[in-house]
Amino acid sequence: MGLLSFENVGIAGLAAAVPSNVINNYEYDLFFKKEDIRDIVDKIGVIERRFAGENTCSSDLCFAAAEKLISDMSINREEIDLLLFISQTPDYRMPATSILLQERLGLSTSTIAFDINLGCSAFLYGLSVAYAIMLSGNHRKALILDGETRSKVYSPKDRKTAFLFGDAGVAALIEKGEKYGKSWFSLNSDGSRESLIKIPAGGYRKMSSCETLKEKVIDEYGNIRSEEQGYMNGADVFNFVIREVPRDFNRLIEVSGITVSSIDYFIFHQANSYINGYLAKKLKLDDNKVPSTIAKFGNTSSVSIPLTIVSELKDKITASKKILLSGFGVGLTWGTAIINLADCKLSDLVEV
């Protein structure tokens, strides 16, 4: 079973950066009629999102967030012994983006740096890896950089995905300390559902070619995309999520012995307001404990959980708060975590 628990390691600070370019979804009528857009946008609840410019990568958003955090917390760069970069929109196929960021951030060459390639559940995976490494050895600080430019992944001519995704990057500082107490993680994977969210071409199984770049009408609704753009089977993802996410949630509650009522905030991956609303209802959670940024930033994949913490919990993390995180998506992978945020520094949102 993919269950992990840690003691005395946690998130000391979080910063987030979003592109300054705001897309108003109701006005995003490049390829669809406004009345059709209204129905979609009302349902998915993404009113605005941010689009990175042509020359802005996930790593640039993470870099801005990291610089903000380093400055706000007066972090000594020499003490950063681990750098994780989480993304499925890296700068290059190789080298790994984490290595480029080690140099850009002026970190020591003795820094352990590598990338984690996972989607919407990835912040949980990244946290567990950082916690584990921090507890094995004499590491002082770890930096998790998690960024996505999903706006560049999906076709604006495919209504199933054209209005959902936005871009953002976060930086999280991980430190040891007794104030963090105990944390629990449940991490899961199901590769039999690999085709539900997928970019079929452009990797090494089906390499980029003129053919894979061609836009094609792909269904009876007239949606258009190329094989190098993302595809999503929303209905099957929905079916999967409403079944497995509550199951995993309840499993971790049972394993941890933490009562649902003692949890201060539940931070779900911001998929769309329909799925998120359904999950909160099914799990009978108090709306006031379920912060949301889906209306402001859309679905930013793995960034959505830490982005929601930075954007919605600022000034609310005074002493120690118990937080449950729930991530789910492409892979498919999903996970649940229960952590303590104790005096966590939440920086003001940076616009790039």
Place this chain on the structure above:
Amino acid sequence: MKEKFISAFAEALEMDVTLIGEADNFRDYENYSSLSELAVLAMLDSEFGIEIEMREFNKYKTIGDLLQLIRDRSAK
């Protein structure tokens, strides 16, 4: 059960309950779309405890087919 289902289906699609008949192909309803389909799936889960894959769901054509699904699942 039949009445409960038809009224839940009508609610999911935001339709008048009187417009729904057992022999209807539900995908032909004007309000049926890939988005309202999610409401139907959610309703099957929350009201009837039915977890279903799209591969199976796509085989069902009529309201009567879904009623049969509910009967079969609850008999198990």
